[in-house]
Structures are given as structure tokens and as C-alpha cells.
Amino acid sequence: MARRNNMPFSPMSWHLVFTLIKLIEASGESLHKRMNLISEIIGDLVAKKNGMKKEKETPLALELEDRLDVLMADFLLLRENYQPTIENQEFIYGKQGDFETSYDCILNEIKSIIEEFPILDQDQVKEIMLSGEAHSKMNGGPL
């Protein structure tokens, strides 16, 4: 996909949107799988932030950097404390709930960042070819 003039930081856009859709499709799946998808999304955001900073170190880019630092610190906490036991042992289902809540908080922040900063726009998302169920749904087909 060619770079847009008004969105110069778009090479990872396809990957970002695709991962977001994959995350929706994996909403009921294991914590580990969703954690890896969130990791991909954060990686894409970091790549976009680096692209923005390379172009010009604007206050917007610096603010994005600060927010991504907090986001990455939160995600690191989850990565370090994830144990496979919490997904297959009934005595620890409470901790699974804590992870779900943390995912909610992290995803809220990710969506806010995407909304507040020039990372994606609606036209760009429409251009991106989606596979599987998401593509079918966007084209009005059956799921």
C-alpha cells in the first residue's frame, strides 16, 4: 500500500488493523493468545511513534511516546506475571479475571491512542483487505 501524504506513517497500518480484527475474533480464546495479539498491536504503535519522531520531534510525538511508555510498562507487568496455570486450573480463575480486567484497561488505552493521534483513519481502514470472518462481515456477507 502506498504511503499517504496526510498519513506519512502508514506502512504498519495494515498490520495494526489486521491484528485489531484478529483480536476481536479471538475475544473468547486463551489469555496467552490475546496477550500475543496485544503485543503485536503495541509493537505497531511503537513503530508508528518511532516513524513520527524520525520525521519531526513534535510535542504530539513526545506525548505519544510518554503514553506508550506507560502502556508498555503495564504490558510488561502482565507478561512477567503470566503463568499457564491460570488458564487450566480452577483454583486460580480469579487471577484470570484480573488479567481480563487488565486487558480491558490496556485495550481502552490503545483505542484512545489510535483515536487521539494520527495513526489510522477510516478511509485507510476501509482500504485494507481483511481476511476471514471480518472481511466477510465488512462486505455484508454471512459470518
Added chain:
Amino acid sequence: MIVRKSNIPESIRSKISQDANVYDPSLRRLEMVQVLAQNPKSDLTELSENECVDFALVRAFHDSKVIKLDAVILFFDYLKENRVSLNRKRTEEYLKGLIGQVNGQIQQGAYYGAPGTIEPEKKSIADRLMFWRQ
């Protein structure tokens, strides 16, 4: 713009940082069993009723600093370590808890130890008759 320190509430952060295995019922049971023999050398020994009272009395005097009896207390400790339990009741109780066998039944999830190595206590007919007479 004020950047928050974390997007995850502090209450959730502290819970996430806890080790998941502390809730493992098998480990918790082992911890409870461990209370029976925190110091196996002295806890799995055998004391007569008189010794229990005497030891407690001497230790109470010593601990409350009425009489300083370091040597006697030390003697008691060595005595408990050296004396072999004759009826092995405490050891048996400890091993039953460790292996996970209670009254001849192996509890589910007891995967440590060798199940079936401790026989349940068998009472004689005379004991059972005495029980019903009480």
C-alpha cells in the same frame, strides 16, 4: 497533558503480581501438614504425660526468667531429638497427611508420595466393644 503512571488499577496490579501457585490446593495442604512437623527432629518424638507437664513447667520458669535453666532446656531438646517414638503415632499422622491418605482412601489430586504405603489404623474387636460401651 498529565500522563498517568499506569492504566491498570492498583488493586488489580497487586493481585497480578502474586504468584498463582500459592492457591494450589495441593501445596496448601502440604503447608498445613508441615505444621505437624516444623522441626521433625523434635516434633515427631514421643513424650509421656508426666514429661509433658515437667517440661512445660521447667520451660515456663525458664522463659519467665524465674530460674535460669539453659542447660536443662538444652537437655530436653536433645532428649526429644534422640528419643525414638515407640508407637510412631505422630510420624504416621504426618506421613498420612503428606501422602494424602485418610482412612484408607486416597484423595484425588494427591500425586506426590507413594499412595497406599500407609495402612489405615485397624481396631481390634475388643476396642470396638469398649467404644460402644462408653
